């Protein structure tokens with residue numbers, strides 16, 4: 001079986017393995033018996049790494065107090081240096097992590113290693129990998145593969161013992177102090193706060209009233225989307241997907257040719273002393289942005305939900321750790337790159353299936369059909385295979401802006417509500433009167449779904 005030497009980059013967070021890395025480990029063990037797990041973590045995570053050796057894998061911990069405060073740029077530099085020393089044929093990793101969720105490190109690693117990249121993998125069958133866009137590929141050498149589906153890592157056999165973890169520090173990697181830790185990180189968190197954006201005054205109604213509310217919302221003309229404007233940069237480079245949004249923060253917009261190579265754009269940008277480059281949020285754009293950031297040494301902020309200019313610097317807002325926190329980030333490097341959440345022109349109505357409604361998908365689909373509504377879902381519904389990933393709305397799915405968005409049994413986590421803010425009317429049905437979604441809905445129905453007649 002040992003076709004490839006595989007290094008799996010894993011992240012230990014809060015003493016636990018990042019769940020997306022479970023899929024990477026399980027897939028690596030299916031593909032090869034030469035698997036090394038690599039984590040960049042404090043020494044306090046040594047025990048967790050030791051426990052993982054029960055899977056019959058080698059384990060390497062890169063640990064140094066000088067790595068503290070590393071952003072994705074500095075982290076990918078350290079990991080790439082460690083990977084080079086391990087000489088793998090391929091690299092597997094989780095596509096994102098549950099704490100930071102930037103999905104930047106894997107394509108940055110690919111760029112630093114001179115490897116190809118295939119991300120967002122949601123299925124593996126033999127050596128064939130399929131990503132969330134339905135693209136397929138075979139595992140081949142010199143490629144970084146990033147797994148976007150949560151899958152528990154396999155359990156070590158009960159009789160398998162733990163083995164030693166190799167610990168390496170910067171004394172082994174010999175990276176310049178200017179390139180690592182906070183000093184080597186081009187992004188800075190300016191502040192974090194609990195965001196109120198998207199909050200609405202919820203009026204509680206009975207379920208039998210929502211049909212009239214949906215019809216009324218559908219009859220109204222669409223609101224014109226306004227982009228706020230304040231202080232502006234002289235110019236930005238921007239992809240087509242964010243061309244309109246960019247007008248709010250720059251006097252001049254220079255369109256990027258996304259069919260060009262990142263190296264072409266890097267050469268163009270490097271002609272300037274400083275530059276801001278904005279991309280949309282699709283997988284291809286995010287990969288392009290990460291590669292470009294490595295090439296020009298730019299700070300990269302992913303999944304921005306807001307942009308503004310303060311004292312000549314771009315301030316980027318993105319959802320941060322936890323369920324409700326938002327962070328403002330700026331770059332201290334001359335070049336700034338951001339991937340920005342784009343809101344697709346969606347259907348007039350969209351009905352969302354949350355985990356509380358998975359037993360009623362057929363009824364919700366029938367109701368959606370009656371109103372010509374798109375069927376959407378929360379991430380666990382897609383992760384569970386109840387609906388395809390193309391239906392997923394949220395931070396790691398699509399953003400929507402229908403005239404009316406109806407949620408069935410969805411809790412309203414910030415990773416979901418951040419992508420529905422532009423909906424004109426939001427209606428939520430949830431059995432829990434304290435569900436967060438009621439703070440983000442115009443109308444709420446406090447009801448157990450099993451007690452309502454969903455089907456028209």
Ligand SMILES: Cc1cc2nc3c(=O)[nH]c(=O)nc-3n(C[C@H](O)[C@H](O)[C@H](O)COP(=O)(O)OP(=O)(O)OC[C@H]3O[C@@H](n4cnc5c(N)ncnc54)[C@H](O)[C@@H]3O)c2cc1C
Pocket residue numbers: 096097098099100101353354355356357377378379380381392393394395396397408409410411412413414415416429430431432435447448449450
């Ligand atoms: C990095 C990261 C990225 C993420 N990206 C996304 C994303 O893109 N999109 C996304 O949606 N999530 C995303 N999540 C997950 C998000 O944090 C939540 O876990 C998820 O949105 C919850 O989905 P849910 O509301 O369907 O399920 P749950 O949190 O399980 O909520 C189910 C809700 O249904 C209600 N309910 C249960 N039974 C009934 C019933 N019989 N009748 C009525 N109500 C009922 C419950 O009261 C509860 O409020 C992300 C998380 C992380 C950490």
